[in-house]
Amino acid sequence: MTVSRIVEKHGNNRENLLQIMHDIQDAATDRCLHRDVLDELSDIMNIPVADLVGTATFYSMFSLTPRGRHIIRLCESPPCYILGSDNILEALRERLDIGIGETTPDGLFTLEHTSCLGACGVAPVMSIDDEVYGNLTTGKVNAIIDQIVENQIAAARNRK
Ligand code: FES
Structure with a gap:
């Protein structure tokens, strides 16, 4: 548009x-x-x-520099931090091989920090695009990323 x-x-x-x-x-x-x-x-x-x-x-939701197709925002506010957001960050770093503010070489993911996403009751929390994910664990993070990658592959296949 x-x-x-x-x-x-x-x-x-x-x-x-x-x-x-x-x-x-x-x-x-x-x-x-x-x-x-x-x-x-x-x-x-x-x-x-x-x-x-x-x-x-x-506003942190805007960027003047190119980013990936999916924007992962990990909450860094105290309730999420206390419940282990640093472990989630480590899992994301390991899985995607990027740090905060970086984009994967395939352009699929950008990793960012954010303040409270309003879902403190299910901390630690991250959002990917418009979806919010709570009660995160290392395993859950990897499953979410797996699902997005699979969807991406399926969408690419359907376009052929
Ligand atoms: S502190 Fe993380 S969602 Fe509120």
């Missing part, structure tokens, strides 16, 4: 900016906000590019 159509969908109003930027980022195959797209958005919404860049850098 083009920038203008996304703006049209939400309404060209500054109060809709976060949702508009979210959809624009989602539409990008590398899940980031490119400068040329922000220039276009600036023209359409009559908002200075500096403001858009400021918004993109203020």
Whole structure:
């Protein structure tokens, strides 16, 4: 979907900016906000590019650099940390061979930290794209990643 159509969908109003930027980022195959797209958005919404860049850098859900197809966000807030999020991070690092802020060479996963995801009752917690996973263990993390990789392979097969 083009920038203008996304703006049209939400309404060209500054109060809709976060949702508009979210959809624009989602539409990008590398899940980031490119400068040329922000220039276009600036023209359409009559908002200075500096403001858009400021918004993109203020909110952790936005990125100005390319990321993987799936964004893994591991909660690092105290309740999750106390219940072992550092062990989950280690499991993710081992499984994906990347650290926080990095993307796997195949472009499938980017690993990030996040603050509370609002699911402290099932800590430790991570989200992958829009899905939240709780009561994480090393085994559960590996099973979730396995499932996503399998889905990816099946989707690629179906496209052939
Ligand atoms: S502290 Fe991790 S989900 Fe709330």
